[in-house]
Amino acid sequence: MGNDEGWPAGLEARPIEKDDAAAWAELLAAKEKVDAEGENYNADDLLEELADPSLDAARDSIGVWSGEQMVAYGVVRAPDEVVDVHRVRTEGTVHPEWRGRGIGSVLVPWLNRRAAELHQERQPGAVGEINTGAIETNTSALDLLTGFGFERCRYFFSMERDLAKPVEVPPVPEGLRLVAFSPAYDETLRVAHNEVFMDHWGSSPKSPESWKTWFTGSRAFRPALAYLVMDGDEVVAYTLGYEYVADTEATGIREVYVGQVGTKRSHRGRGLAAVALAKVMAEAAADGFQRASLGVDAENPTGALGLYERLGYTTKNTWITHRLPLG
Structure with missing residues (x-):
C-alpha cells in the first residue's frame, strides 16, 4: 500500500497483521493516556480482534507507520445481517504525539472509501450508512468527523x-x-x-x-x-x-x-x-x-x-x- 494514499512524508501505510499486535497495543495505550476513554488493550486482545472470521484484515484494516512505530490505525466492520439500515462501523485513532500533521485527514477518507466498498460487496440493495463514534471530550475528533460531513445521531453513556x-x-x-x-x-x-x-x-x-x-x-x-x-x-x-x-x-x-x-x-x-x-x-x-x-x-x-x-x-x-x- 505504501504512501500512494497521500500520507504525510515519511509514513507508510499497510494492513494490520498479527505481528503488529504489540505496536498496536502501544498506540492504543498512548491514546488512552490522553483521551481517557476508559479502554485498555493488550496484544492478546488485539490478536483476538484480528481473528474475527468476519474481518478481512488485509482489506478492512490499516496501520500507519513511522519506522517501527504505529502512529495511526483504522478498522472497518460490517454486521452479519441487516434489520433496517446496513450500518458499516469504522474506528481509528492517531497517536497523540502525531496529531495535527494531517494524518486524520487521510485516515478518515480511507475508512469511508473502504466502508462504501464493503457496503456494495455485502448489501448493495440495502440503505447504507457509516457509523463511527468518539467520546464527547475529544473535540478534535468530533471536529474532524463534522468536517467530513458526519452528523451526530446517537448518544451512549458509560x-x-x-x-x-x-x-x-x-x-x-x-x-x-x-x-x-x-x-x-x-x-x-x-x-x-x-x-x-x-x-x-x-x-x-x-x-x-x-x-x-x-x-x-x-x-x-x-x-x-x-x-x-x-x-x-x-x-x-x-x-x-x-x-x-x-x-x-x-x-x-x-x-x-x-x-x-x-x-x-x-x-x-x-x-x-x-x-x-x-x-x-x-x-x-x-x-x-x-x-x-x-x-x-x-x-x-x-x-x-x-x-x-x-x-x-x-x-x-x-x-x-x-x-x-x-x-
Whole structure:
C-alpha cells in the first residue's frame, strides 16, 4: 500500500497483521493516556480482534507507520445481517504525539472509501450508512468527523458502580428460575439475545460464529459472572459479565464489564433484568471485583437507563455516534 494514499512524508501505510499486535497495543495505550476513554488493550486482545472470521484484515484494516512505530490505525466492520439500515462501523485513532500533521485527514477518507466498498460487496440493495463514534471530550475528533460531513445521531453513556456498596438481589418471581450460565444454554441464549435486541438501535442478529467470537467465546467472558432467568426451558432474561485483564493492569481496579443485559418482550415489566444484573454484581463483589461498568443507549426503549440508575450506576462519560449516508 505504501504512501500512494497521500500520507504525510515519511509514513507508510499497510494492513494490520498479527505481528503488529504489540505496536498496536502501544498506540492504543498512548491514546488512552490522553483521551481517557476508559479502554485498555493488550496484544492478546488485539490478536483476538484480528481473528474475527468476519474481518478481512488485509482489506478492512490499516496501520500507519513511522519506522517501527504505529502512529495511526483504522478498522472497518460490517454486521452479519441487516434489520433496517446496513450500518458499516469504522474506528481509528492517531497517536497523540502525531496529531495535527494531517494524518486524520487521510485516515478518515480511507475508512469511508473502504466502508462504501464493503457496503456494495455485502448489501448493495440495502440503505447504507457509516457509523463511527468518539467520546464527547475529544473535540478534535468530533471536529474532524463534522468536517467530513458526519452528523451526530446517537448518544451512549458509560456507567459504573462501586461494588463496595452492598448489592441486594431481588427475589425471583414465582414460576421462574435464576441459573448460572453453562454451555448447554448457549444456543438458546443466542436466539433469545437476537429477539431481545431486535428493537434496539444499531443492533443486528448475531450468527453462531459472531456470537462465539464476541460473546460467550470471547477471552474476556466470565461464565461465573453470567446469569439467566428461565421460564421452563426458555431464556427470558440474562446478564453477561466480562473481565478485561488489560484494564486491571492499567488501572489497578478489578472491574466486571456488564456486556449484555436483556429481557424478552413477553416478560418485561417484572424486574427480571434487575434480578440477573444484581446477581452478577453480587457474585462479582464476592469474588473480589471492585467495580462494575456498562454502556447504555441514552434512548434505549426498554428503560434500561433507569434500571441502572436504580441499581446505583452513575454516568462516567458520554460517547457520540455519528452517521454518514452511503450511496
